[in-house]
Amino acid sequence: MWEDRFVQLPPLAPVPAVSYVMPVLNEAEFLExxxxxxxxxxxxxxxxxxxxxGPSRDDSTAIAERLAAADPRVRLVANPERDIPNGLNHAIAASTHPVIIRVDAHSELTPDYTARGVAALQRSDVPALANVGGIMRAAGRGDVQRAIARSYNSPFGLGGGAYHGDGTPGPAESAYLGVFRREAVDAVGGYDPTILRGEDWELNLRIRRAGFTVWFDPALKVTYWPRASFADLSRQFFATGTWRAVLVRRYGRANPWRFFAPGALVLGLAVSAIALVLLCVGVLPWASAWPVLLAPAALYALGILFAVVRIPEQRGIRDRVLTAVTLITMHLSWGTGFLRGITLGGGRVVDRSRVA
Structure with a gap:
């Protein structure tokens, strides 16, 4: 039964045409x-x-041109602004079909992804179903990238979103990538070009506020290739944390509580670090102050140890050390970026981790 708050969408054809849209910048390793x-x-x-x-510095453009020359289904548009939201908007504007499927250049779809996504989008028992997303399963090739992938796949790493783990189908806050009804994307004006990270969550928030439903279906699976170095991971997560804070500034309580946790962690660890110095030089009384002031650092260290024990697919001490370094890099980079964004806004903080 349709509720008043939902916007009714016209039925899709039994086998609707689909448009895949993909922003590309320095993705030569993964694009083909x-x-x-x-x-x-x-x-x-x-x-x-x-x-x-976008204006890639590697062979991405040449690879894209070769793919387009070999198959008429592949078309190219320019994204001079280079940012993901602008690229997606350019691709959507150039596309023509009623179903829009977002794909990243560092992701790989299972062969049945489109069929399952369209079938989910055609569910008659879900009102105003406008976007469907599934599970992002990170994968890696070297030791460091595999450690980063393990942390992506664990609630101890990213946590929160259903698309980082298994679950049951149902309404969702956001969706990884997404299989969209064009009508819904058009109704909310597409991606916001002023949000340089977290653009998916922001778009899905506007879609839900406009009276549409976002749906999670674990039958949809995507392989994601994360960054392969800790330096690149840190750059990515600093930018992500910064723009999550911008979303908090803009949308307030619409943001889930987990957005605040890494920033609170960084503040707690900063208090512990300052307290340790003051305790060591005698400014604070060691006997009475240390249990409280050093508690954030001690609790976090215990949390990391617990996570390293629980995260699967680790072999030996080296893997566990790499997992610990990955988790700490994720948490502190995200949290530091969040504090930057909450105090100063996003500015021109962008993710340069894939710049060649």
């Missing part, structure tokens, strides 16, 4: 594999792929 998984989709409907090309 990502596009090949789209071209190999087991889906009977008409398909097109629109790649929004």
């Amino acid at each position: 594999s990502a596009v090949r998984t789209i071209l190999a989709q087991e889906y009977a409907g008409e398909q097109e792929i629109v790649l929004a090309l």
